[in-house]
Amino acid sequence: MAAPALSEVAELARQLRVDSIRCSTGAGSGHPTSSLSAADLIAVLATRHLHYDWQDPKRPTNDHLVFSKGHASPLLYSLYRAVGVVSEDELLTTYRRLGSRLQGHPTPILPWVDLATGSLGVGITAAVGIALAGKRLDQLGYQVFTLCGDSELAEGSVWEALDKAALFELDNLVVIVDVNRLGQRGPTELQWDLDAYARRVEAFGCRAITLDGHDLAAIDEALSTATTAGRPTVLLARTVKGKGVPEIEDKNGWHGTALPSDLAERAVAALGGRSDLLVTSLEPPAGTPAITPDPHAKLDLPRYELGAKVATRNAYGDALAALAARPEVVVLDAEVGNSTRSEEFQKVAPERYFETFIAEQLMVGASLGLAARGYVPFAATFGAFLSRAFDFVRMSGISELPIRLCGSHAGVEIGEDGPSQMALEDLAALRTVNDSVVLYPSDATSTVALVAAMADAPGVAFMRTTRGAYPVLYGPDEAFHLGGSKVVRSGADDAVTLVGAGVTLHQCLAAADQLAGEGIAARVVDCYSVKPLDTATLAAAATATGGRVVVVEDHSPAGGLGEAVIAGLVEAGVASLQVTHLAVRSLSSSGTPAELLDMAGISSPHVVAAAKVLLGR
Numbered sequence: 001m002a003a004p005a006l007s008e009v010a011e012l013a014r015q016l017r018v019d020s021i022r023c024s025t026g027a028g029s030g031h032p033t034s035s036l037s038a039a040d041l042i043a044v045l046a047t048r049h050l051h052y053d054w055q056d057p058k059r060p061t062n063d064h065l066v067f068s069k070g071h072a073s074p075l076l077y078s079l080y081r082a083v084g085v086v087s088e089d090e091l092l093t094t095y096r097r098l099g100s101r102l103q104g105h106p107t108p109i110l111p112w113v114d115l116a117t118g119s120l121g122v123g124i125t126a127a128v129g130i131a132l133a134g135k136r137l138d139q140l141g142y143q144v145f146t147l148c149g150d151s152e153l154a155e156g157s158v159w160e161a162l163d164k165a166a167l168f169e170l171d172n173l174v175v176i177v178d179v180n181r182l183g184q185r186g187p188t189e190l191q192w193d194l195d196a197y198a199r200r201v202e203a204f205g206c207r208a209i210t211l212d213g214h215d216l217a218a219i220d221e222a223l224s225t226a227t228t229a230g231r232p233t234v235l236l237a238r239t240v241k242g243k244g245v246p247e248i249e250d251k252n253g254w255h256g257t258a259l260p261s262d263l264a265e266r267a268v269a270a271l272g273g274r275s276d277l278l279v280t281s282l283e284p285p286a287g288t289p290a291i292t293p294d295p296h297a298k299l300d301l302p303r304y305e306l307g308a309k310v311a312t313r314n315a316y317g318d319a320l321a322a323l324a325a326r327p328e329v330v331v332l333d334a335e336v337g338n339s340t341r342s343e344e345f346q347k348v349a350p351e352r353y354f355e356t357f358i359a360e361q362l363m364v365g366a367s368l369g370l371a372a373r374g375y376v377p378f379a380a381t382f383g384a385f386l387s388r389a390f391d392f393v394r395m396s397g398i399s400e401l402p403i404r405l406c407g408s409h410a411g412v413e414i415g416e417d418g419p420s421q422m423a424l425e426d427l428a429a430l431r432t433v434n435d436s437v438v439l440y441p442s443d444a445t446s447t448v449a450l451v452a453a454m455a456d457a458p459g460v461a462f463m464r465t466t467r468g469a470y471p472v473l474y475g476p477d478e479a480f481h482l483g484g485s486k487v488v489r490s491g492a493d494d495a496v497t498l499v500g501a502g503v504t505l506h507q508c509l510a511a512a513d514q515l516a517g518e519g520i521a522a523r524v525v526d527c528y529s530v531k532p533l534d535t536a537t538l539a540a541a542a543t544a545t546g547g548r549v550v551v552v553e554d555h556s557p558a559g560g561l562g563e564a565v566i567a568g569l570v571e572a573g574v575a576s577l578q579v580t581h582l583a584v585r586s587l588s589s590s591g592t593p594a595e596l597l598d599m600a601g602i603s604s605p606h607v608v609a610a611a612k613v614l615l616g617r
Helices: 006-027 032-048 070-082 088-094 122-138 156-167 194-203 216-226 261-270 312-323 343-348 360-372 383-399 426-431 444-454 503-517 535-544 561-572 593-599 604-614
Strands: 064-067 144-149 173-179 207-212 233-238 309-311 329-333 353-355 376-382 404-408 437-439 461-464 469-471 486-489 496-500 522-526 529-531 548-552 578-582
Touching: 006 032, 006 070, 006 088, 006 216, 006 261, 032 070, 032 144, 032 173, 032 216, 032 233, 064 070, 064 122, 070 088, 070 144, 122 144, 122 156, 122 173, 122 360, 122 383, 156 360, 173 194, 194 207, 194 233, 207 216, 216 233, 309 312, 312 329, 312 343, 312 376, 312 404, 312 444, 329 343, 329 360, 343 353, 360 376, 360 383, 376 383, 383 404, 383 426, 426 437, 426 461, 426 529, 426 561, 437 444, 444 461, 469 503, 486 503, 496 503, 496 535, 496 604, 503 522, 503 548, 503 604, 522 535, 529 561, 535 548, 535 561, 548 561, 548 604, 561 578, 578 604
Parallel strands: 064 144, 144 173, 173 233, 207 233, 329 353, 329 376, 376 404, 404 461, 437 461, 496 522, 496 548, 548 578
Antiparallel strands: 309 469, 437 529, 486 522
16 A cells, blocks of 8 residues: 555644644643644654554564653554544543553553553663564564654663664664653753754764654655664654644643643644544565574573582573573673673573663663563663663563563672672562562572573563572472472471571571570571562461561661561461561671671571570570
């Protein structure tokens, strides 16, 4: 089917503006002015350049359209009406209402939306991941288009995205920037200085094209040039916020504000009234991805001898190398692969290993884009540095897409590097993410088993690994699953339960040995799955020991293992519950791991003392 003439595209742009006003005014909220400014850009793109089968959104050769400026959802949903996949009634009566698919910012509840956007700077990084999948993995010719706002270009992740798009030579990525001059509270930093924007874009290795964002012929030419540029292209389109409504064009104070009914009526009338234009996009070519997932591939997982000292970060790398047998598994790392041990995967599957350098936001965002294309991404850095990408992790949870994260070098156990490198908030942060899995294995055997299990987790899965080497506690055939735990030591006369995870489990075992020497039997639980939590096993242990529990964690007391265990035991209704929570409660410093664990009050002597207090000894 031939692309429509620009005169018909102009009619579509008019309808998109009308419907953006109608749906947001009907809802009483939304961002119509940000939609009006980009309507011409989207009208030309959707009809003359986007190859997309709207009836088959999972078609592998479809182009991708990511609204990084997700607040322009009235425009996106109006496009969906124009292509016939959303009805006028749904658009006008459900937008922003409880239970609607048409939420204030797009989410994948809509099959044409790859991932949740609206937290500015996230969508463009995910678009890099989708483009990376297309060029390096799928090896299909689809294009990835992402719409950004000019205020969004103040976000550092935008420039991480452009830098890595150039590094990976993603000539299938086209970024369209709606430069409408006005942000939420006033003019943007550069306003309409397109030359300044262009210099920045070129400095990051991408091609910049400046244009009038309301000149349909100029937009058409720019998009034609962009898709044959040979490198990532950024269209810097000068637009007018509120375009088409003279009463509010280029006027401050209208961002995120629906037009009142009387103004909306005048605006719709001035634009020519409602219409029912139906359009289509270009037909995608035939083709199938070069990689076929094999989730049932046989894995040759590593095995370790009992008692051998192995760091869990090393076991993580070993497990990744084994997972390379699954062609859908990909790995990203933030220039610390020799420490996180992600580089073990690179050694066996370099074509599926992506070095993002120290750009943690881009790493997580690109993982989200890769997951949207059906891949299983594992991304790793030091646990402390995942915190700067937390918003991207949060958005991954909203997208309900499977990404796997590993934070190594966590807690005071890392030793001499000092507090700037000690992740003490990672477990708490990841526990808050929608439907997340949070794991903290204590030995190499459990790490390997849990990495394999992470590959099939439904959403965001996070593993915390340890820098130092600790004894292997479990035989190679021991089973581990998400939401489980292990009772490592127990007896009929147990008087207190000691709960640890990761490094603190070893402290609990040492404490149990010391207590046994003093005639006190202690039950020890390896709570390797912090979320979901094995409440049943914990409650049974607590009940068997008269409600006396000591929880020990190399983490802040807020939101980590201790609070998870306490909440679980309270919910389970354990009688006579007495819990002592040992955690890192003050700022640490440089020192040896043993010194720092002791200074934090989470070493075995402190566990022994806490148990004795509970027992009245």
